[in-house]
Amino acid sequence: MTDIAPPGSPAPAEDPRAPRPHLSRGHLLELLHQMLRIRRFEDRCAELYSYEKIRGFLHLYDGEEAVAVGAMRALAPEDAVVATYREHGHALARGVPMPAVMAEMYGKREGCSRGRGGSMHLFDRAHRFYGGNAIVGGGLPLAAGLALAHKMRGEPALVACFFGEGASAEGTFHESLNLAALWKLPVLFVCENNRYAMGTALRYEESEPQIARKAASYNLTAVTVDGMDVVAVEAAARDAATAIRHGDGPRFIEAETYRFRAHSMFDAQLYRDKEEVESWRAKGPIRRFRTWLEESGLLHPQDLAGIEAAIEAEIEEAVRFAEAGGWEPVGELERFVYSEGAAAS
Amino acid sequence: MSQPVETTYRECVKQAIREAMIRDQRVFLMGEDVGHYGGCYAVSKGLLAEFGEERIRDTPLSENAFTGIGIGAALGGLRPIVEIMTVNFSFLALDQIINNAATLLHMSGGAFNVPLVIRMATGAGRQLAAQHSHSMEGWYAHIPGLKVLTPATLEDARGMLWTALEDPDPVLIFEHVMLYNRSGTLAADAGPVDIAKAAVRREGSDVSLLTYGGALYKTLEAADKLAEEGIAAEVVDLRVLRPLDTATIVASVARTRRAVVIDEGWRSGGVSAEIAARIMEQAFWELDAPVERVCGLEVPIPYAAHLEQAALPQVEGIVAAARRSLGR
CATH class of the missing domain: 3.40.50.970 (Thiamin diphosphate (ThDP)-binding fold, Pyr/PP domains)
Structure with missing residues (x-):
C-alpha cells in the first residue's frame, strides 16, 4: 500500500476502470463504509428473522464482505453481475437500493423481485444485477452467456460472476470456464472460497483443494487473493478487469475467506470448532481493516461515528419501507410466468 | 401467393x-x-x-x-x-x-x-x-x-x-x-405462422383424432382407412403443447362427441393424460364414449426394428381405437 494519499486530501472522482485502486482516505473510508453497511444490514436481517419478519432461507455473508466490496469497485455501471444465494452483500455493494432489498426479504411487492424471489433471488435491472441463483454453479453459464452477448454486440462491458468453492465441484464450473476461455469471453470469475460447501469441508470434497489451480487448467489466468483484505481484493479485481477489458478473455480470482455464522439460519455447526471460527474472526475483514486504518491515522473516531450513523439511518429507512410495503395480491400471482405483451428486452 | x-x-x-x-x-x-x-x-x-x-x-x-x-x-x-x-x-x-x-x-x-x-x-x-x-x-x-x-x-x-x-x-x-x-x-414465400393454435388437418364428424408431431401422418393415414369404412374422422394437430389450445380440442370434440388421443410419448402422466383430463373437465357432457388413447408402450425405446415399431403408436392401433370409441 504505497500510493496512499494523505488524510484530508480531496477524493478524486473514482474511475472503476482504473487498473489500480487510488487509495485516498475517502476511498478507504468508503470501503469500510460498504463493508460495515453489509454487516449491519445482515445483523438486522438476522434479528428480523427471529421476529419472523423474514422467513425461508437466510444465508448471511458475515465475514466475506471484503470480497463483494473489493471486487465491485472494479465494475462500471454497464458491467453485469451474477451472484449466488448468499448475495445480499453483492446486491448492496453493487448499488441495489437497500429498501428494495429489505422489502424483498419481507416478501413485499415493493421488493426488488416483487416478493417472488426472497433472500436468495434478488434482481435489479437498473444495476444489471442478474440474481441471486440458488443452484450452486447455476450462474456460471449465465455469466458466460451475458459476456458472449457483450462480445458479439461489441460492447465493452464485462460480467462479474460470484460463486463459492462448492461450485467448483459442479459440471457448470468446468463447462463454463472451458467455454469462456475458449471463446475469450469478458468474464471476471470470483470464487469465494469460504472453505465449506454448506457443512462439508474442502478436504472432504476436492481432490485439488486449490481452486485457482483447477481454473488455470482451462488456460486462463487465475490468482489467489486474501479475501479478508478488501484492498487486496480490489487490487486483484482491478488488475483482472483491466485485462478483461483489454480483450484478453476471462480472469479468475480465488478469494480465500470465511463465513463466521451458520450456513443458513438453522445450522448447529457440528462440522467445525468454535476455535476455528474465533481464529478467523480475529482476522475478520472489517476488524482488520478498521484497525489498520486507525493505526495509520486514517480513521478518526468521528469518522466511524459518522459512518455508523449513516448506516443506521439507511437501515431504519429500509425497514420502515419494508414494513410499510404491501403484499402482492394473490390475483397477481400468475403474472410474469410469461411476458406481458411487451416487446422482448 | x-x-x-x-x-x-x-x-x-x-x-x-x-x-x-x-x-x-x-x-x-x-x-x-x-x-x-x-x-x-x-x-x-x-x-x-x-x-x-x-x-x-x-x-x-x-x-x-x-x-x-x-x-x-x-x-x-x-x-x-x-x-x-x-x-x-x-x-x-x-x-x-x-x-x-x-x-x-x-x-x-x-x-x-x-x-x-x-x-x-x-x-x-x-x-x-x-x-x-x-x-x-x-x-x-x-x-x-x-x-x-x-x-x-x-x-x-x-x-x-x-x-x-x-x-x-x-x-x-x-x-x-x-x-x-x-x-x-x-x-415459395411461406412465412411466419402462429404458435398459439391447434389446427384441424382433416375435417370429420364422427370422431376426433388428437395428435401432434411425428404421429400426425400415421393419424392421417388412419383417418383414410376409417373413411373407407364410412367413418369420418377429424384430425387435430395440436402444434403447440404449451400453452395447449384447449378451445380447439373442445370444439372438435363437441362436434364429433368422441376423442382418441395419439401420442408417441408414454401414457402415464403424459400429453395424452393431460388432454383426456381437459376433455373430462370441459367437454364431459359432450361425450358419447370414453376418451381413447394410443400411446408409446411404457418401455425404453429398444433397438431392434420390430421391437421399436411395437413400442410406437401404429395406424392399426389408431383405427382400432377409433372403432372402439364408435362401439364398432
Whole structure:
C-alpha cells in the first residue's frame, strides 16, 4: 500500500476502470463504509428473522464482505453481475437500493423481485444485477452467456460472476470456464472460497483443494487473493478487469475467506470448532481493516461515528419501507410466468 | 401467393434459420456439430460458410453450459437458437432450462425475460435405442414459463421459428426425427405462422383424432382407412403443447362427441393424460364414449426394428381405437 494519499486530501472522482485502486482516505473510508453497511444490514436481517419478519432461507455473508466490496469497485455501471444465494452483500455493494432489498426479504411487492424471489433471488435491472441463483454453479453459464452477448454486440462491458468453492465441484464450473476461455469471453470469475460447501469441508470434497489451480487448467489466468483484505481484493479485481477489458478473455480470482455464522439460519455447526471460527474472526475483514486504518491515522473516531450513523439511518429507512410495503395480491400471482405483451428486452 | 416449390422438412428448418439470421443480426445458432459438421441431422449444412463461426457456433459437449450461455446471451440482448442434438441430451441441460430459463422472469418479479429458442430432435423410428429416441416434449410441457412447439408440417417447420424468435420468453421446438426427410410442396414465400393454435388437418364428424408431431401422418393415414369404412374422422394437430389450445380440442370434440388421443410419448402422466383430463373437465357432457388413447408402450425405446415399431403408436392401433370409441 504505497500510493496512499494523505488524510484530508480531496477524493478524486473514482474511475472503476482504473487498473489500480487510488487509495485516498475517502476511498478507504468508503470501503469500510460498504463493508460495515453489509454487516449491519445482515445483523438486522438476522434479528428480523427471529421476529419472523423474514422467513425461508437466510444465508448471511458475515465475514466475506471484503470480497463483494473489493471486487465491485472494479465494475462500471454497464458491467453485469451474477451472484449466488448468499448475495445480499453483492446486491448492496453493487448499488441495489437497500429498501428494495429489505422489502424483498419481507416478501413485499415493493421488493426488488416483487416478493417472488426472497433472500436468495434478488434482481435489479437498473444495476444489471442478474440474481441471486440458488443452484450452486447455476450462474456460471449465465455469466458466460451475458459476456458472449457483450462480445458479439461489441460492447465493452464485462460480467462479474460470484460463486463459492462448492461450485467448483459442479459440471457448470468446468463447462463454463472451458467455454469462456475458449471463446475469450469478458468474464471476471470470483470464487469465494469460504472453505465449506454448506457443512462439508474442502478436504472432504476436492481432490485439488486449490481452486485457482483447477481454473488455470482451462488456460486462463487465475490468482489467489486474501479475501479478508478488501484492498487486496480490489487490487486483484482491478488488475483482472483491466485485462478483461483489454480483450484478453476471462480472469479468475480465488478469494480465500470465511463465513463466521451458520450456513443458513438453522445450522448447529457440528462440522467445525468454535476455535476455528474465533481464529478467523480475529482476522475478520472489517476488524482488520478498521484497525489498520486507525493505526495509520486514517480513521478518526468521528469518522466511524459518522459512518455508523449513516448506516443506521439507511437501515431504519429500509425497514420502515419494508414494513410499510404491501403484499402482492394473490390475483397477481400468475403474472410474469410469461411476458406481458411487451416487446422482448 | 407465389408458386409452390418442392421441398423437405429439413430444408424448411434450414431456410427458417437462414431467414432469421438474415433478418436479425442478433440471431445466432449454437450447438454441438452445427458448424463444421453441418448438423447431426444436416439441418445447418452450409450455414457456416454463409454466416461464419461467430454466428454458426460449434460448442463442446457441454449441454448444460451452452444452454445456460444461450440464456445469458438472451438476457444480454441477443436472440440465440440453441440446438440440442437429441432430446435425451437435453436432460444434461435440464438445470439451466428449468431452473433458469423457465423461472427467471417470475423469480425476478418481471425484471428479466429470456428470449431464447431451443431446438432439438425428438422421437423414435431410426433404431437409435433408448438414449436417442424418446419423446419428452410432453414432459417439458409440464413446466410453466416454457412454450413447447411440435411442428409436424412443412409450413410449421418453415414458419414457427421466426415467431418463436420474436417471442419474449423461452420457446422449445421439437423436430421429430422421422420428419426431416419428409417432402412436399410449400409456397415459395411461406412465412411466419402462429404458435398459439391447434389446427384441424382433416375435417370429420364422427370422431376426433388428437395428435401432434411425428404421429400426425400415421393419424392421417388412419383417418383414410376409417373413411373407407364410412367413418369420418377429424384430425387435430395440436402444434403447440404449451400453452395447449384447449378451445380447439373442445370444439372438435363437441362436434364429433368422441376423442382418441395419439401420442408417441408414454401414457402415464403424459400429453395424452393431460388432454383426456381437459376433455373430462370441459367437454364431459359432450361425450358419447370414453376418451381413447394410443400411446408409446411404457418401455425404453429398444433397438431392434420390430421391437421399436411395437413400442410406437401404429395406424392399426389408431383405427382400432377409433372403432372402439364408435362401439364398432
